[in-house]
Amino acid sequence: MLKLQNIYKTFHVGTINERRALNDINLVLNDGDFVTVIGGNGAGKSTLQNVISGTINPDYGTIEINGVNITKLPEHKRAKYIGRVFQDPMLGTASDMWIEENLALAYRRGEKRSAFKWMIDNNNTAFFKSQLERLGLGLEDRMKTKVKLLSGGQRQALTLLMSTLKKPDLLMLDEHTAALDPKTASLVLSLTKEIIEKSNITTIMITHNMKDALNYGNRLIMMDQGKIIFDVSGEEKKKLKVEDLLLKFNQTKDAPSDAMLLSS
Amino acid sequence: MTIGSLLGAIGQGFIWGVMVLGIFITYKVLNVSDLTVDGSFATGGAVFAMTLLAGVDPTLCLLVAMAAGGVCGFVTGILHTKFKIPAILAGILTQLGLYSINLRILGDKANTSISQASTNITFIAKLFNLPHTRAGMILGIIVSLICILILYFLLGTEFGASIRATGNNEKMIRALGVNTDNIKLFGMVLSNMLIALSGALLVQMNKYADVGMGKGAIVYGLASIVIGEVFFRRFSNFGIKLLSSVFGCIVFFIIRAVVINLGLKANDMQLISAIIVVIALAMPIFKENMNIQKIGKLNSLNEMKQKSSVDLSLKEVLDKKISSEMGGGVDA
Numbered sequence: 001m002l003k004l005q006n007i008y009k010t011f012h013v014g015t016i017n018e019r020r021a022l023n024d025i026n027l028v029l030n031d032g033d034f035v036t037v038i039g040g041n042g043a044g045k046s047t048l049q050n051v052i053s054g055t056i057n058p059d060y061g062t063i064e065i066n067g068v069n070i071t072k073l074p075e076h077k078r079a080k081y082i083g084r085v086f087q088d089p090m091l092g093t094a095s096d097m098w099i100e101e102n103l104a105l106a107y108r109r110g111e112k113r114s115a116f117k118w119m120i121d122n123n124n125t126a127f128f129k130s131q132l133e134r135l136g137l138g139l140e141d142r143m144k145t146k147v148k149l150l151s152g153g154q155r156q157a158l159t160l161l162m163s164t165l166k167k168p169d170l171l172m173l174d175e176h177t178a179a180l181d182p183k184t185a186s187l188v189l190s191l192t193k194e195i196i197e198k199s200n201i202t203t204i205m206i207t208h209n210m211k212d213a214l215n216y217g218n219r220l221i222m223m224d225q226g227k228i229i230f231d232v233s234g235e236e237k238k239k240l241k242v243e244d245l246l247l248k249f250n251q252t253k254d255a256p257s258d259a260m261l262l263s264s
Numbered sequence: 265m266t267i268g269s270l271l272g273a274i275g276q277g278f279i280w281g282v283m284v285l286g287i288f289i290t291y292k293v294l295n296v297s298d299l300t301v302d303g304s305f306a307t308g309g310a311v312f313a314m315t316l317l318a319g320v321d322p323t324l325c326l327l328v329a330m331a332a333g334g335v336c337g338f339v340t341g342i343l344h345t346k347f348k349i350p351a352i353l354a355g356i357l358t359q360l361g362l363y364s365i366n367l368r369i370l371g372d373k374a375n376t377s378i379s380q381a382s383t384n385i386t387f388i389a390k391l392f393n394l395p396h397t398r399a400g401m402i403l404g405i406i407v408s409l410i411c412i413l414i415l416y417f418l419l420g421t422e423f424g425a426s427i428r429a430t431g432n433n434e435k436m437i438r439a440l441g442v443n444t445d446n447i448k449l450f451g452m453v454l455s456n457m458l459i460a461l462s463g464a465l466l467v468q469m470n471k472y473a474d475v476g477m478g479k480g481a482i483v484y485g486l487a488s489i490v491i492g493e494v495f496f497r498r499f500s501n502f503g504i505k506l507l508s509s510v511f512g513c514i515v516f517f518i519i520r521a522v523v524i525n526l527g528l529k530a531n532d533m534q535l536i537s538a539i540i541v542v543i544a545l546a547m548p549i550f551k552e553n554m555n556i557q558k559i560g561k562l563n564s565l566n567e568m569k570q571k572s573s574v575d576l577s578l579k580e581v582l583d584k585k586i587s588s589e590m591g592g593g594v595d596a
Contacts, residue, residue, distance in 0.1 A: 053439070074443075075438055075439070076438045076439075076441050076442055076443045076444070077441070079438070079439055079440055079441030079442075080441060082439075084439045086435075090433075091433065091435050091436060092436055092439075093433065093436060094428070094429045094432035094433045094436060094437065095432060095433065096428075096432045097425075097428060097429065097432060101425060104422075104425065105425055105426065105429055105437065105440055106440055108422060108440075108441075109440045109441050110440070110441035111441070113421075113422035113423045113425070113426050113442070114421060114422050114423060115418065115421050115422070115423035115424065116421060117421055117422050118420055118421060118422075119420060119421060119422045119424070119425040120420075146500070162440075
């Protein structure tokens with residue numbers, strides 16, 4: 001369970017560029033929630049994900065995962081609870097290392113890494129192979145291939161597998177299909193759905209694609225100007241259409257309009 | 265060149281090769297440029313000489329020198345990871361400071377002779393009844409091979425893999441729960457321990473320690489790594505890569521011996537090694553530029569061809585030129 005309480009984050013405080021990226025965010029994710037997050041540029045989606053993963057610290061507020069307060073934990077210590085997939089397919093894997101080595105690295109996410117134990121443990125090979133088979137990309141026969149020889153889509157699918165190899169308490173997908181072509185993107189998305197549903201992983205998926213936001217997950221959050229302005233789940237979400245979301249988007253644009261900002 | 269000077273060069277190559285392994289850890293594995301080298305190399309030599317003259321067992325002196333090198337690496341590591349000073353600047357700062365410290369260690373003298381003291385080399389020389397340089401070579405071989413073995417096994421462990429991953433993709437391995445700052449700190453300490461060990465071995469070989477003995481060491485090291493890569497480019501095995509950098513170092517010192525044999529001074533080697541490194545680092549850019557120029561030439565020829573569509577004879581000539589530019593084979 002993820003619990004965010006009164007999260008505030010302001011960038012460039014005291015300068016002309018001062019911007020409140022997160023403005024009193026309160027959010028509770030239940031176990032097994034698959035939440036899609038949408039919002040325009042600058043809505044605070046990325047800041048939200050950075051605050052949860054620990055790459056930036058909030059100015060105020062608390063973050064809890066399964067009752068543990070992680071607000072002050074550095075990024076690498078939160079890895080114990082959080083699996084992540086980035087937008088850039090190059091960021092999720094170590095390119096100069098084998099597929100098997102990458103999986104072995106991921107398999108010990110958040111655990112101690114011994115200087116007296118070989119990283120390639122033959123007892124795990126069969127397990128890694130069976131996991132790679134789930135991707136259906138033929139990677140199980142290329143365990144000793146360097147990751148840099150894989151395509152962006154293959155790398156992203158591998159990253160997805162790596163982030164869930166050891167079940168995380170929270171999986172964070174940061175526009176993880178945005179850099180892929182439509183066909184590969186839909187493949188990675190269906191893999192995402194399959195893996196999440198099979199292991200019942202609590203997930204936050206940030207996306208720019210409204211269709212994906214509607215088609216996947218059991219809950220949808222829309223953000224604007226650092227606030228959560230729309231939060232639907234269950235049956236209500238299922239009935240939602242792209243037009244409804246567009247309507248919401250347009251409403252938000254009117255609220256503090258450009259004209260108002262310019263006249264002040 | 266005589267067999268004697270060749271063997272001498274090879275011996276030097278093995279001894280400096282230990283330092284190259286140290287540079288390999290930071291420059292190649294961790295992907296950070298640590299310029300502490302020039303200072304910590306001399307620190308290792310100075311500490312070794314002074315502890316040896318104080319009557320300490322030579323093998324123990326080597327360990328003390330390594331520890332001193334580790335402290336140098338620790339300082340640079342803290343400057344870089346805790347104070348967020350760019351690695352290059354952090355290394356330069358430590359190196360600069362070390363010059364004063366090394367002078368202090370040497371008792372405010374620029375150099376100290378240990379020619380009377382018994383060392384690991386004199387021990388080997390006596391044991392096998394060998395000349396000094398030959399015994400030095402044997403010691404260099406033993407130590408560099410031990411270092412390669414240790415590094416090979418260390419970097420294959422779970423911990424070692426996180427070191428390699430840190431150099432490869434810091435963001436990724438941090439997301440997998442590794443404190444990359446501590447890894448870098450560890451890498452710099454380990455690297456400078458090997459560098460100091462190499463300096464101590466060189467003091468044994470030369471029978472004196474000099475405050476300027478580390479000058480240009482970083483460039484020698486980079487040149488060695490680059491030369492090694494030229495010979496072993498096809499191999500991706502990690503052990504081979506470690507071996508190749510020591511091999512590169514041996515080649516480097518053979519080149520140096522040849523250069524000196526040709527009548528150049530030993531000090532000219534600084535310039536030559538700088539040039540080797542520059543060429544190696546600039547090579548990809550040269551290749552890229554040549555490709556771009558080729559594209560430009562092809563485009564202008566194609567343009568001329570389109571303009572000259574009326575004149576059939578000129579078109580034919582241009583077609584031939586284009587196909588030859590593209591490497592022949594394609595005939596219009």
